[in-house]
Amino acid sequence: MLDNKASIIIFLVNNYECNEVINFIENDIKTLYSCIRVNRSFCRTFIPILWKNPFKFISDDKRLVQLFSTLIRCLHQIDKKWLENEYSIQVDKFHTSKVYFKYHTFIKDFELNPLQRAMRLWATEHLAGKKGKNDQIYDSSTKRRIIRKKVNKINHHIGNLLFNKGGQYGSLNIYYNDLLSGPRSLLDICAIKNYKQSLVDVNKLSLGLFNKNSMNLIPIITYNFQGLQNALSKNNIQHLQILINTQKDHSVLTGDLIDFIQSQGQLKSLSTNVFWKADATKSFLDALKMHSTSITFLRIEDEDISNSSNQLLLS
Structure with missing residues (x-):
C-alpha cells in the first residue's frame, strides 16, 4: 500500500512537469522507494x-x-567468470535480488x-x-593482507564497469583516508581503459585527503x-572543493592543485582549506585572481587567507 506522499506524487506527475516533481523529491529516499513500487512506468x-548517487542514501555497513x-x-x-574461476564465487546465485536495470549506468x-x-x-x-593451503586458519594480520590483495584485483573489474562507458559522470568526489585498504589497493580511475570518455561532462570536483x-x-x-x-577538461570544472589534512610533505601535490585551479576556465565556486605552506600563498592568490570575474562563491578555512582573498576578488 502506498503512503500518502507517494499518492500525492502520482497526482503531481500526472498533472505537472515530471522534472519539477523529481527535483522536489530527489533527496527523499522514503518517497522514492514508494514511487518505484507504483507501476513499471514509475519504476523506470x-x-x-535513486541510483544517481546511491551511496548518499546508505547509512550502515550491511546496506553498503x-x-x-x-x-x-x-x-x-x-568478469563474473573471473570471480567464479578465481574465488569460486557464483555471482548469479547471490541472495541479493536479480538486477532488472543496468544500475551502474x-x-x-x-x-x-x-x-x-x-x-x-x-x-x-x-x-x-x-x-589457506592445508586448511590453516589465518590470523587477523594475514587476513587483512589477503583482503587488500583481493580488493586490488576487484578494483580492475569494478573500474571497467564504472568507467568504460563514456560521458557518464557529472561530479567526482575523490576522498582518500587512512581507513582505506592502503595505497596499492586504491582504485586508480586513470588505469581504466577509455576512462577519459567518462569524465568529459564532469563539472563538479571534490578532492580530499586525510593521511x-x-x-x-x-x-x-x-x-x-x-x-x-x-x-579533466579545463573548461568544464565549475565547482571545486579541496580538503587536504596531513602533516606529511605534499609540496608536489600542492603545486599540482594550484596549477589546476589556475587552469580552469569557468570556475564559479571554490571551497578549500589552506593546503599550501606560506611560501605558496602568492601562487594560490595568483591562481585565484584568474577567476575574479567568474567566481561567485569562495570559502577558505583560514581567517587571514580568507580576508586577503576576498579583498583580491573585490579589487
Whole structure:
C-alpha cells in the first residue's frame, strides 16, 4: 500500500512537469522507494534518481555490502567468470535480488571513498572465509593482507564497469583516508581503459585527503591526481572543493592543485582549506585572481587567507 506522499506524487506527475516533481523529491529516499513500487512506468522514472548517487542514501555497513553486491551482479559476464574461476564465487546465485536495470549506468555522482569501503566490506564477507593451503586458519594480520590483495584485483573489474562507458559522470568526489585498504589497493580511475570518455561532462570536483598514520599515501595520491588533472577538461570544472589534512610533505601535490585551479576556465565556486605552506600563498592568490570575474562563491578555512582573498576578488 502506498503512503500518502507517494499518492500525492502520482497526482503531481500526472498533472505537472515530471522534472519539477523529481527535483522536489530527489533527496527523499522514503518517497522514492514508494514511487518505484507504483507501476513499471514509475519504476523506470525513479530508479535512475535513486541510483544517481546511491551511496548518499546508505547509512550502515550491511546496506553498503548489499549495494556493492548489486554492482557485482552488473558485471560483464567475463568478469563474473573471473570471480567464479578465481574465488569460486557464483555471482548469479547471490541472495541479493536479480538486477532488472543496468544500475551502474545511472550513476552520475561518483564517490570513491564509500565505493572502496563497500568493496572491502564485500571482500571481507565473501572472500575472507577462504582458508589457506592445508586448511590453516589465518590470523587477523594475514587476513587483512589477503583482503587488500583481493580488493586490488576487484578494483580492475569494478573500474571497467564504472568507467568504460563514456560521458557518464557529472561530479567526482575523490576522498582518500587512512581507513582505506592502503595505497596499492586504491582504485586508480586513470588505469581504466577509455576512462577519459567518462569524465568529459564532469563539472563538479571534490578532492580530499586525510593521511596522518605511518602509511604515506601522498606519492600515490599525487600520481593519481596528475592523471585526473590531465583528463579533466579545463573548461568544464565549475565547482571545486579541496580538503587536504596531513602533516606529511605534499609540496608536489600542492603545486599540482594550484596549477589546476589556475587552469580552469569557468570556475564559479571554490571551497578549500589552506593546503599550501606560506611560501605558496602568492601562487594560490595568483591562481585565484584568474577567476575574479567568474567566481561567485569562495570559502577558505583560514581567517587571514580568507580576508586577503576576498579583498583580491573585490579589487
